[in-house]
Amino acid sequence: EVQLVESGGDLVQPGGSLRLSCAASGFTFSDYNMDWVRQAPGKGLEWVGRIRNKANTYTTEYAVSVKGRFTISRDDSKNSLYLHMNSLKSEDTAVYFCSTRWLGDWGQGTLVTVSS
Amino acid sequence: DVVLTQSPLSLPVTLGQPASISCRSSQSLVYSDGNTYLKWFQQRPGHSPRRLIQRVSNRDSGVPDRFSGSGSGTDFTLKISRVEAEDVGVYYCLQETYWPYTFGQGTKLEIK
Numbered sequence: 001e002v003q004l005v006e007s008g009g010d011l012v013q014p015g016g017s018l019r020l021s022c023a024a025s026g027f028t029f030s031d032y033n034m035d036w037v038r039q040a041p042g043k044g045l046e047w048v049g050r051i052r053n054k055a056n057t058y059t060t061e062y063a064v065s066v067k068g069r070f071t072i073s074r075d076d077s078k079n080s081l082y083l084h085m086n087s088l089k090s091e092d093t094a095v096y097f098c099s100t101r102w103l104g105d106w107g108q109g110t111l112v113t114v115s116s
Numbered sequence: 117d118v119v120l121t122q123s124p125l126s127l128p129v130t131l132g133q134p135a136s137i138s139c140r141s142s143q144s145l146v147y148s149d150g151n152t153y154l155k156w157f158q159q160r161p162g163h164s165p166r167r168l169i170q171r172v173s174n175r176d177s178g179v180p181d182r183f184s185g186s187g188s189g190t191d192f193t194l195k196i197s198r199v200e201a202e203d204v205g206v207y208y209c210l211q212e213t214y215w216p217y218t219f220g221q222g223t224k225l226e227i228k
């Protein structure tokens with residue numbers, strides 16, 4: 001059974017940084033691209049970004065709203081995905097989900113609150 | 117970015133009746149390989165999203181056959197043939213033809 005468990009969500013001040021993690025199990029992590037998707041409180045889904053697998057040289061794609069501030073990385077030896085968030089803004093407040101297998105499997109999400 | 121416009125945004129439906137959600141794209145979603153990368157997701161209250169349909173009309177394993185997807189180019193539809201209580205939630209379309217991927221605003225289905 002595929003399991004994705006996000007962690008690292010917290011309250012952070014505007015301009016601050018945070019790193020989210022996603023621990024994966026139940027599938028061959030290294031074979032798959034991984035995505036981050038977020039959902040602001042009471043709002044819709046927003047795709048954040050993707051990191052491809054090793055076969056595709058770990059290349060990344062990002063939403064315009066986070067490009068240059070967020071970085072996605074992965075550690076295949078630890079079956080883990082990361083989202084490094086810098087220069088955080090109030091509009092980054094959201095539940096952040098990790099997802100895989102072409103958005104077929106999702107974690108439960110972790111809440112990031114950006115507020116002073 | 118490609119804009120996906122869903123309608124209606126709110127959909128009250130009587131149990132056992134059909135429901136239909138439209139997703140219109142600001143540009144054709146036909147990729148250079150001939151495929152159309154449009155997905156549908158369901159998000160039940162308090163839950164993570166669940167993928168229902170891939171490439172316009174391909175239902176995921178375990179998704180009831182009362183759910184169906186159709187459309188082409190810029191116009192797509194998710195239909196539920198007979199709404200059940202467990203179908204309550206928000207439905208989203210997603211395009212994966214262009215970077216960055218974009219979701220529709222969501223359609224909230226409720227029981228009338």
